[in-house]
Amino acid sequence: MVAEYGLVGKGISHSFSGKFFNEKFLREKIDASYNLFDLSDISLFPSLLEDHPLLKGLNVTSPYKREIIPFLDILSPEAKELNAVNVIQFEKIPGGSRRLIGHNTDARGFLQTLGPLECFYKLKKPKALILGTGGAATAVAYALKKSGGSFRFVSRNPVGESMISYESLNSLIPTSDIIINATPLGMYPDENKCPEFDYSKLCPRHLCYDLIYNPEETLFMKYAKERGAMVKNGLEMLINQAMLSWEIWSEDK
Ligand code: NAP
Numbered sequence: 001m002v003a004e005y006g007l008v009g010k011g012i013s014h015s016f017s018g019k020f021f022n023e024k025f026l027r028e029k030i031d032a033s034y035n036l037f038d039l040s041d042i043s044l045f046p047s048l049l050e051d052h053p054l055l056k057g058l059n060v061t062s063p064y065k066r067e068i069i070p071f072l073d074i075l076s077p078e079a080k081e082l083n084a085v086n087v088i089q090f091e092k093i094p095g096g097s098r099r100l101i102g103h104n105t106d107a108r109g110f111l112q113t114l115g116p117l118e119c120f121y122k123l124k125k126p127k128a129l130i131l132g133t134g135g136a137a138t139a140v141a142y143a144l145k146k147s148g149g150s151f152r153f154v155s156r157n158p159v160g161e162s163m164i165s166y167e168s169l170n171s172l173i174p175t176s177d178i179i180i181n182a183t184p185l186g187m188y189p190d191e192n193k194c195p196e197f198d199y200s201k202l203c204p205r206h207l208c209y210d211l212i213y214n215p216e217e218t219l220f221m222k223y224a225k226e227r228g229a230m231v232k233n234g235l236e237m238l239i240n241q242a243m244l245s246w247e248i249w250s251e252d253k
Contacts, residue, residue, distance in 0.1 A: 003032040004054045005249065008045065008068065009061035012036050014188070016213070017059055020242050032056070042067040057249035058088040059242075065135050073099040078107060082142055084135045087245045103248055106139030109241035110211075111147060119177075119207050119230055126177040129154055129169060131195045136211050137182035149178075154195075166197055173201035179224075181210040186218035194219035202227035213238050 007017045013036065021034035037048055042064050049055065060068050065084040069075065072085065079085045085102035092098055114120045128144050128151040130137045137153060144151050152172065153163045164172065173179070179202075185193045202208065208224035211234040221231040 001054060003030075003056045004035065004052055005032060005057045005059075006035040006037050006052075006055065007059045007061060008037045008039060008048070008064055010038060010040065010063055012038050012061060014214070015061070016238055017242060020239070021246075024246075039064070042071075045071050056090055057245065058090075059245055060086050060088060062135075069102060071100070072102040074101050076101065076103045078142070079104040082107065082135070082138055084138070086241065087248055089248050089251070104139065105241045105244040105248075106136060106237075107143040107146070108244055109237045110140050111143040112240045113232070113236045114143075114147065117207065117232070123149075123177050125149060127151070127175065128178040128180060129172060129176050130180045130182055131169075132182035133163065134182065137180075140180055140182055140211070166195070170198045170201055173198070173206075177205070178207045178209060181208075181212065181218070181220045184212070186210065186215075186220050187212045188214045191215050192219065194223065199223040199227055202229045204228035204230070206230065207232065210234060211237065 005021060007015055015036055018034055018036050025032045039045065039048065045068065065086055068085050072088065075085065079102045082104045084104055087103040087105055089101040089103060090098050091101055120126060126149040128149055130140055130151050131154045133153050133155045141151050141153065154166060154169050155163045156166065158165050181195055183195055185195050202224055206229040208221060208229045209232045210218045210220050212218050213233050213235040216233060218233070221233065224231050
């Protein structure tokens with residue numbers, strides 16, 4: 001019997017995961033398939049489970065990372081803290097039933113990419129500015145906190161001390177080390193967009209990290225590069241997350 005894995009989300013026809021996992025299965029001669037489950041509403045999730053009894057693991061993406069939680073039996077500590085799930089583990093229970101465990105690999109996937117960055121090593125306590133306040137921004141903040149860094153969120157509607165506006169962002173750039181684009185600005189098919197701030201404040205000391213991986217070079221990265229800053233896109237984080245999902249699903253084999 002072919003084991004089944006897949007991705008739950010909306011508007012996911014261009015997803016990276018399907019190609020990544022199906023190529024992996026082919027290359028490593030794993031008898032499994034990875035399918036895209038494009039749900040118009042999360043209330044369709046229980047019938048998806050009924051229709052696919054051979055499911056061994058799922059990824060979850062926008063807009064269901066939070067909405068999926070009531071359908072799960074238990075959350076990992078990271079998923080609980082971030083209040084978002086991007087991996088579902090199907091754990092077998094003696095007696096033939098299974099329980100659904102929600103995990104979040106966004107933070108670990110991001111953190112793993114920072115280690116090998118020489119500039120990150122040099123910075124004992126890097127100061128980060130995280131553009132956006134959604135699920136990805138929260139996961140990045142969690143990861144930075146774990147690694148001893150400090151951060152401020154940049155929001156169009158800042159609330160509380162941890163958030164600043166795009167206007168105040170400009171004055172903080174000279175004393176910051178990393179600027180992370182955790183907004184969807186610049187993502188295919190809106191490649192001509194980017195977060196709005198004064199890019200002339202950037203210099204070669206800065207790392208400008210875009211969580212977007214399509215296109216390979218976003219406008220945010222292009223403008224940062226023009227100022228001599230180091231740049232990185234979200235592809236490595238994405239690959240790390242996919243591999244972490246596989247590790248989680250492999251625990252049950
Ligand atoms: P999201 O929840 O849709 O949006 C993130 C935040 O961006 C929002 O909370 C909002 O913050 C800000 N934002 C949204 N639209 C904006 C606009 N038009 N102008 C300025 N700011 C805007 O997205 P997400 O799920 O957190 O993901 C964010 C990005 O990270 C996406 O591009 C996603 O593809 C990428 N991502 C990559 C990986 C990876 O592995 N590489 C993993 C997860 C996500 P405010 O309202 O506070 O301004």
